Amino acid sequence: MKDTQVKSGSAEYVAEAIELAIHEHRLIPGMKLGEDELSEVYGVSRTIIRAALQSLSHNRLIELKRNRGAFVAQPSVAEAIEVFEARSLLEPRTARSAAERMTEQDILSLQNHIDAEHTAIDNGESGRALYLSGLFHIEIARIADQKTIAAFITQLISRSSLIIALYWERRAALCESHAHHALIEAFRNQDGDQAEELMKSHLIDLLTSLDLRSRKSAPSSLHEALKS
Amino acid sequence: MKDTQVKSGSAEYVAEAIELAIHEHRLIPGMKLGEDELSEVYGVSRTIIRAALQSLSHNRLIELKRNRGAFVAQPSVAEAIEVFEARSLLEPRTARSAAERMTEQDILSLQNHIDAEHTAIDNGESGRALYLSGLFHIEIARIADQKTIAAFITQLISRSSLIIALYWERRAALCESHAHHALIEAFRNQDGDQAEELMKSHLIDLLTSLDLRSRKSAPSSLHEALKS
DNA sequence: GTGATCTAAATTGTATACAATATTGTGATT
DNA sequence: AATCACAATATTGTATACAATTTAGATCAC
Structure with a gap:
């Protein structure tokens, strides 16, 4: 490291x-x-x-x-919706697969991600917390042992990060943590059905927590600000 | 041209x-x-x-x-399976979406693809026929108006082409044509349920028609042939 | 002062030159 | 004759030089 x-x-x-x-x-x-x-x-x-x-x-x-x-x-609103639709097709089923092959080690790894996320939040590093929250999803895809799908999800989560930068309303990603905790619980029980369902609603929650009517962050430089 | x-x-x-x-x-x-x-x-x-x-x-x-x-x-067997699993997650639902927004024009476009495919088959251009058969799937994704998912499907179909080159058993893509015809029928009726179901079984058919136990085509050069 | 036009600067697009690495061929040694 | 070591060749990796395009600024007309 x-x-x-x-x-x-x-x-x-x-x-x-x-x-x-x-x-x-x-x-x-x-x-x-x-x-x-x-x-x-x-x-x-x-x-x-x-x-x-x-x-x-x-x-x-x-x-x-x-x-x-x-x-x-700068993903458009349409693109933001597309990204979450794609995630909704891929991630719930992937969470199910992951649940079914989940080992003790995997659960520890996921727990570590969540802990790190909490630490970042406590330290006020909201950017890093968001990043770690994305890693949690990617880790699930890795556990499902589907490299191809994992690659797609990785890209979608990267793009989600941009979407959140543009359209996120309430920045304190606390609600997220709850969803991730619930997912871990399902994984512990190797409950594929529940994992799939939890991931599905987690993604819906994420999308609906966006304010797709107005962009948040101002463009980078003054110059850009005046131009667009 | x-x-x-x-x-x-x-x-x-x-x-x-x-x-x-x-x-x-x-x-x-x-x-x-x-x-x-x-x-x-x-x-x-x-x-x-x-x-x-x-x-x-x-x-x-x-x-x-x-x-x-x-x-x-040279996709491995594991990768081949992964690609078709990813397609199974993305394409059936996309076919449903496409069916629901299908216009007369779209149907004509799809019909053109099939016609071109038949022409290629009649002329013995099996490579080109296979290519056009892939375009049929991509066109469906385009019609569904999901650019993000369409991009993923496009990549998966490209990779499927390699997989077919390596593992395809019966080269005459006639059975495919039938599946595509059935899909068009569902599209004509704007029957999302059936489109989804047909696509799902079409993909299963494709995967099961592969011989995943032995690679087909010989490597390019003599050198490669002796090395692998 | 506003706007258009031209010139100069800055930035990206492409080609080429050089460095690093891998491959091949040769020959010595056993 | 087979194998190893080393030299020669070929191929890829990286940096730089030059061309093309865009952007910024200045000048001029109105």
């Missing part, structure tokens, strides 16, 4: 760093990601930056506008 | 060209895709080729091995 040796470099590393920044809402929808700028920050050439941006673009975390550059994505 | 004006260039174009070649089974699982080679074929620099390969890699159509190069992907 330590990085004394600067093994940075590689486009992968850069992409993950940017992705984390987006998840923790340090990078805000609409922000311009200049290539030279990133190149300096990470100490690699634009070639690497470009590869990273392409990867992020493919996951819909940023938008690549030809000859204009890269911008943190 | 003609390319008098060489508007090629752009990584997108190259990626689509390679993807088509994979879909039509002109490029076979395991084949090496050398950068210089592709660079010559498409008359662009390796920079462009590299971007295209990265994109294809993200869709799991090729595998990028560090310092080794790009190879047409």
Whole structure:
């Protein structure tokens, strides 16, 4: 877990760093990601930056506008709904599969995620808490041992993070924690039916807790603010 | 359909060209895709080729091995099953949505796809027929007006094409056509229930028609053949 | 002062050059 | 003859240079 040796470099590393920044809402929808700028920050050439941006673009975390550059994505209301519809197709059934193959170790892992989430909330790191809350969902997909579906869910949760940045109303993700606790309970009992049902309503709760009528966060820079 | 004006260039174009070649089974699982080679074929620099390969890699159509190069992907049996499980989660419900919003125009479009598929079969272009059969599924996702899910399905169908190349037993895709006809009938009646059910069993049929115990096609080169 | 037009700067798109790594071929040694 | 070591070759990884495009600023007309 330590990085004394600067093994940075590689486009992968850069992409993950940017992705984390987006998840923790340090990078805000609409922000311009200049290539030279990133190149300096990470100490690699634009070639690497470009590869990273392409990867992020493919996951819909940023938008690549030809000859204009890269911008943190700003999902529309329609896209927000689409993302949660896709999650509703994938995650409940995945939660069921996970429940059926759940081991003691898996439950501990999930519990750790929740604990870390609580710690972050207590420390006022709401961005990090949100990120960890996403990891909880991804961990479930991993446990279900469905790499393909897990990859889709991972992307959807990344995009959900952007959606939450734009449309979230009440920021204290406390209600979430409750849902996650209930899920763990179902997992403990290896109750697939209940896990599926809980995940289904959890996702509905999430979607309905969004205010899809007005965007929240102001664009990044003053410049952007005045333009859009 | 003609390319008098060489508007090629752009990584997108190259990626689509390679993807088509994979879909039509002109490029076979395991084949090496050398950068210089592709660079010559498409008359662009390796920079462009590299971007295209990265994109294809993200869709799991090729595998990028560090310092080794790009190879047409060879989905394992486990991956094949995963892909069809993911399709089973996404496509039946999508077929239902499509049925409910289906217009006259949409039905004509789907009918065109089937006709083209038949033409290809009659001309012995089994590769192209398979490709068109995939487009039929993608068209349904488009009609359902769910871009996010459609993107996932598109990737899954691409990967299915590789899976079929590796594990398909009876190549005459006639049984498929029947399933597609039945689906169109359900669409005509805007019968969501039936569309969902038909798609579900269609996917099961597809999976069970694979022979997952032995790989079919021989690897590209003699070299590869002796190595794996 | 407002708006349009042109010029200069900055940014992205592409190609090429160089470095690092893997592959292949050759030859020495057993 | 087979195997290992090393050199030569080929291929990929990364950085940089140049071209194309967009953006910003200044100038001019109204």
